[in-house]
Amino acid sequence: AQSVAQPEDQVNVAEGNPLTVKCTYSVSGNPYLFWYVQYPNRGLQFLLKYITGDNLVKGSYGFEAEFNKSQTSFHLKKPSALVSDSALYFCAVRPNSGNTPLVFGKGTRLSVIA
Amino acid sequence: EPEVTQTPSHQVTQMGQEVILRCVPISNHLYFYWYRQILGQKVEFLVSFYNNEISEKSEIFDDQFSVERPDGSNFTLKIRSTKLEDSAMYFCASNQGAGELFFGEGSRLTVL
Secondary structure: OOEEEOOOOOOEOOOOOEEEEEEEEEEOOEEEEEEEEOOOOEEEEEEEOOOOOOOOEOHHOOEEEEEEEEEEEEEEEEEEOHHHHHHEEEEEEEEOOOOOOOOOOOOOEEEOOO | OOEEEEEEEEEEEOOOOEEEEEEEEEOOOEEEEEEEEEEOEEEEEEEEEEEHHHHHEEOOOOOEEEEEEOOOOOEEEEEOOHHHOOOOOHHHHHEOOOOOOOOOOOOOEEEO
16 A cells, blocks of 8 residues: 655745755555645645656746655755745655555645745 | 536534535546545545546545435535544545546535
8 A cells, every 4th residue: 555754744944945845655666746735724736746757847836846766755845935835735646557546645834934 | 727616615514414515526537536634634535436436435435425426517425424523624636547636625524
């Protein structure tokens, strides 16, 4: 069965500084990996995905993530954080065969301080 | 841009009552899902639906839960006899198969 670990409940970063939100995964075979963002009282909004190809994936709002197969990681990054990036971030995984449902991590709350 | 829509946005019910949460997935999508989130915590898979039948379900999705696509447009989640612990945010999602899920804004269920 697949699983996702987001080791940090909370990440604090100053505005303008780079941010990283960590994610590691476990899945049988090759993974499809996703990041979603959730603002207060809202649904989950898709940010980016890794399906195949280039390990560095670029997504919405200047976010990117790097797929590292040897470390089974898919950390979310942004070179310069904005206060408006403050939200709850979820990493998700599923195997790349069949249509097994997405499994989500527990989420990491990002707080960007002005 | 097409989106998944959910109604109601908030429902308050008494324990033991039946609740139906409604979703209109994106029109050309083939796979439909329900997830739930308790108190802004982890997002948990409930059920997936394809070709008018359940394709997978989790341990959470017991006999009190059912899903239906009654008219080719709506996708509903029914909880037959609600319990206090059913209080959560319920999210509907859809996709075309592989790739990302598109989520609705959620229905908040409060069971008293």
